[in-house]
Amino acid sequence: QKEVEQDPGPLSVPEGAIVSLNCTYSNSAFQYFMWYRQYSRKGPELLMYTYSSGNKEDGRFTAQVDKSSKYISLFIRDSQPSDSATYLCAMSRAGGSYIPTFGRGTSLIVHP
Amino acid sequence: EPEVTQTPSHQVTQMGQEVILRCVPISNHLYFYWYRQILGQKVEFLVSFYNNEISEKSEIFDDQFSVERPDGSNFTLKIRSTKLEDSAMYFCASSVRQLNEQFFGPGTRLTVL
Numbered sequence: 001q002k003e004v005e006q007d008p009g010p011l012s013v014p015e016g017a018i019v020s021l022n023c024t025y026s027n028s029a030f031q032y033f034m035w036y037r038q039y040s041r042k043g044p045e046l047l048m049y050t051y052s053s054g055n056k057e058d059g060r061f062t063a064q065v066d067k068s069s070k071y072i073s074l075f076i077r078d079s080q081p082s083d084s085a086t087y088l089c090a091m092s093r094a095g096g097s098y099i100p101t102f103g104r105g106t107s108l109i110v111h112p
Numbered sequence: 113e114p115e116v117t118q119t120p121s122h123q124v125t126q127m128g129q130e131v132i133l134r135c136v137p138i139s140n141h142l143y144f145y146w147y148r149q150i151l152g153q154k155v156e157f158l159v160s161f162y163n164n165e166i167s168e169k170s171e172i173f174d175d176q177f178s179v180e181r182p183d184g185s186n187f188t189l190k191i192r193s194t195k196l197e198d199s200a201m202y203f204c205a206s207s208v209r210q211l212n213e214q215f216f217g218p219g220t221r222l223t224v225l
Binding site: 032 | 116145153154155156157160168203205210211213214215216217218219
């Protein structure tokens with residue numbers, strides 16, 4: 001089983017839809033959970049960062065972590081065409097170097 | 113807004129040649145990283161660098177790779193003898209502290225023929 005699993009998509013939704021992006025993981029040592037957005041031919045950009053379980057909201061974005069199920073989600077409300085990008089989940093262990101382990105990324109297309 | 117810059121944006125080289133990829137991290141950042149992303153695959157950690165030495169490296173970062181901070185601003189990744197499988201996007205990143213957000217550069221696309 002891979003450490004971090006993420007469906008590559010593509011996920012195509014109409015403008016205004018609520019988008020749900022998900023990752024599962026196998027290593028219970030992961031404590032820090034991140035979502036990055038990557039536009040074509042650009043580097044990843046950190047969107048959300050959470051520690052341990054629970055929800056975190058930032059504008060139209062909500063990150064959710066369920067450590068008991070080893071499952072994390074990113075919700076995007078009122079999706080816009082400018083949200084079209086690849087979304088990477090990443091996670092790291094507490095202590096040590098905090099180097100993130102990335103998922104493969106989910107390609108999101110929001111069409112007008 | 114400060115950003116990480118990388119040069120060149122695209123590098124084409126012949127197998128067996130040496131390449132140097134260059135990065136200018138954000139000026140007040142202390143931790144520097146290299147990642148690679150083979151087309152269609154996940155972003156993979158290569159190496160982290162702090163206080164002028166390697167702090168961590170992955171299994172990918174073997175003897176053909178080296179990193180250097182030759183002056184106060186540049187951070188370089190050298191691949192001594194490139195192989196076909198080294199073709200990938202190489203991202204540089206930097207952070208203020210170890211646990212802080214890593215800011216990524218736009219990447220260098222390396223093509224080995």
